Amino acid sequence: MKKSWIIAKRELSVFFDSLIAYIIIVAFLGFTGFFTWLYGSNIFFVGQASLDTFFSIAYWTLFFFIPAITMRMLAEEKRSGTIELLLTKPVTDWQIVSGKFMATLILILVTLVLTLPYYFTVWNLGPIDHGVVWSGYLGLLLMSAAYISIGLFASSLTSNQLVAFLLALFIGIFFHIIFEILAQSMSGNLADLFGYLNLSSHYDAISRGVVDTKDLIYFLSLTFIGLVLAEFGLAKRNIVE
Amino acid sequence: MDIVVENLTKSYGQQKAVDDISFRVRPGEILGFLGPNGAGKTTTMKAITGLFAFNAGNIRIGGKSIVGEADEVKKHIGYLPEDHALYTEMPVIDYLRFIAEIEDIEKARISERIREIIRTTGLQDEKHKKIGELSKGYQQRVGLAQALIHDPEVLILDEPTTGLDPNQIVEIRELIKRIGKEKTVILSSHILAEVEATCDRIMIINKGKIVADGTAQELQNRAKGQQVLNVGIAGGEPDQIYNELKNLENVEMVDLSDKENALFEVRSVDQHPPSKDIFDMCVRNSWYITQLTPVETRLEDVFRQLTMN
Numbered sequence: 001m002k003k004s005w006i007i008a009k010r011e012l013s014v015f016f017d018s019l020i021a022y023i024i025i026v027a028f029l030g031f032t033g034f035f036t037w038l039y040g041s042n043i044f045f046v047g048q049a050s051l052d053t054f055f056s057i058a059y060w061t062l063f064f065f066i067p068a069i070t071m072r073m074l075a076e077e078k079r080s081g082t083i084e085l086l087l088t089k090p091v092t093d094w095q096i097v098s099g100k101f102m103a104t105l106i107l108i109l110v111t112l113v114l115t116l117p118y119y120f121t122v123w124n125l126g127p128i129d130h131g132v133v134w135s136g137y138l139g140l141l142l143m144s145a146a147y148i149s150i151g152l153f154a155s156s157l158t159s160n161q162l163v164a165f166l167l168a169l170f171i172g173i174f175f176h177i178i179f180e181i182l183a184q185s186m187s188g189n190l191a192d193l194f195g196y197l198n199l200s201s202h203y204d205a206i207s208r209g210v211v212d213t214k215d216l217i218y219f220l221s222l223t224f225i226g227l228v229l230a231e232f233g234l235a236k237r238n239i240v241e
Numbered sequence: 242m243d244i245v246v247e248n249l250t251k252s253y254g255q256q257k258a259v260d261d262i263s264f265r266v267r268p269g270e271i272l273g274f275l276g277p278n279g280a281g282k283t284t285t286m287k288a289i290t291g292l293f294a295f296n297a298g299n300i301r302i303g304g305k306s307i308v309g310e311a312d313e314v315k316k317h318i319g320y321l322p323e324d325h326a327l328y329t330e331m332p333v334i335d336y337l338r339f340i341a342e343i344e345d346i347e348k349a350r351i352s353e354r355i356r357e358i359i360r361t362t363g364l365q366d367e368k369h370k371k372i373g374e375l376s377k378g379y380q381q382r383v384g385l386a387q388a389l390i391h392d393p394e395v396l397i398l399d400e401p402t403t404g405l406d407p408n409q410i411v412e413i414r415e416l417i418k419r420i421g422k423e424k425t426v427i428l429s430s431h432i433l434a435e436v437e438a439t440c441d442r443i444m445i446i447n448k449g450k451i452v453a454d455g456t457a458q459e460l461q462n463r464a465k466g467q468q469v470l471n472v473g474i475a476g477g478e479p480d481q482i483y484n485e486l487k488n489l490e491n492v493e494m495v496d497l498s499d500k501e502n503a504l505f506e507v508r509s510v511d512q513h514p515p516s517k518d519i520f521d522m523c524v525r526n527s528w529y530i531t532q533l534t535p536v537e538t539r540l541e542d543v544f545r546q547l548t549m550n
Contacts, residue, residue, distance in 0.1 A: 006342045014330060081326035085387075088290040089343045090315040238294040 007099025
């Protein structure tokens with residue numbers, strides 16, 4: 001854990017020393033702010049004190065932003081060879097992967113904290129369901145964790161950032177949309193299976209304010225599997241033909 | 242700590258990068274790896290650092306296997322990779338702090354240790370610059386600093402002086418020699434003079450196998466069987482002299498090194514010094530010898546002999 005934190009600290013310093021963190025934060029706030037307050041079916045149009053618009057926009061924005069953050073994390077280190085030097089140090093593959101995971105999750109957390117003024121503003125405008133807001137944030141965070149681990153897995157497979165980005169989106173789109181479509185077009189056990197794999201349904205349940213252990217287990221296990229696969233991706237140098 | 246490599250084999254696909262290599266290095270010894278590009282130097286060094294699994298054999302450092310007790314063993318290794326694999330976006334001092342933390346140096350000692358290592362490697366003026374902004378030579382120093390920061394018992398240096406200017410090369414060599422007095426050091430290079438100057442023992446690797454192992458002196462003696470002479474002959478046409486020399490029984494190879502002054506480089510057949518034949522030949526043709534000096538076999542010759550086939 002200590003080693004993971006050292007890795008995470010380094011990643012965070014890279015985020016905040018370069019422009020990455022600021023671009024992500026500004027773009028995220030700009031995007032969600034625009035759609036929440038100014039455009040289309042915004043808060044004023046709906047006429048209810050709720051952050052539903054914000055959550056659905058954030059849900060999609062993070063889907064694209066997270067692969068963009070995670071794509072360089074392992075791929076770039078593989079390309080430049082820094083990962084080799086790191087792996088000759090007393091640190092395990094798991095500590096590297098989990099450290100990078102923590103750093104990205106913290107960046108997302110910071111970004112989400114910066115959207116809290118939306119919440120306070122709406123709270124001032126009318127009676128708001130606090131439970132739904134907080135579970136909405138929880139949903140975003142859980143979804144982010146799952147996509148970060150998928151992004152890290154994609155990044156562990158290649159030394160090309162663009163490939164890592166596209167691969168993460170490709171895997172992500174299954175959980176985001178395709179499993180849902182498959183579940184609808186099939187019946188029986190397969191439909192149940194795809195229905196269960198569909199990330200949106202679990203996210204919707206949580207963001208409606210129903211925090212069920214079933215959904216928590218789904219997100220946590222998806223995250224865990226992603227990280228384990230990322231560790232395997234990194235450790236494949238150890239496979240002897 | 243001893244480094245013991247036993248029957249190490251590592252292949253990439255069908256190709257064997259390292260083929261059944263065994264050797265041992267003791268503390269206080271600097272071992273120089275020599276070999277043409279792609280001979281398996283880097284692969285062997287990386288295997289010692291525990292970077293990847295290998296097909297067969299074992300590597301033990303201080304009696305502990307790199308396979309079974311990697312975490313324990315890795316603490317005692319300092320590794321300098323051949324490409325500057327550094328986080329270019331980080332300032333030198335932050336980078337060294339990161340490495341120090343990863344290497345489990347006590348928190349209280351980290352700042353002091355960083356100061357020391359920055360002084361040793363001559364990075365005082367560059368410590369706040371980003372690594373990517375440094376010249377190659379300074380990046381190499383950062384690489385050395387990260388390898389040395391935890392005061393490891395075993396040092397693996399892959400081409401430690403590439404990219405340095407002559408003054409820096411001398412400094413770094415001195416540094417390595419100083420460290421090598423107590424520690425176990427393996428360094429690789431394709432600069433023969435460097436290995437000769439820094440290392441106590443030289444190992445030549447070719448196509449994944451060890452082809453020679455010994456001190457510089459021992460390796461030179463091994464190749465002494467063949468004699469090389471610088472011969473100067475006057476009184477005749479250089480081309481004719483060349484042909485006559487070539488036809489001598491004990492001469493394997495003749496090189497016309499200076500046509501103007503009729504100077505030749507003559508390489509003898511094993512164990513047969515050709516001086517008498519050359520003298521007799523001159524008498525026969527009434528030429529005269531202006532020069533006849535045996536050439537000291539250089540490490541270059543040994544290296545070429547062992548790796549050219």
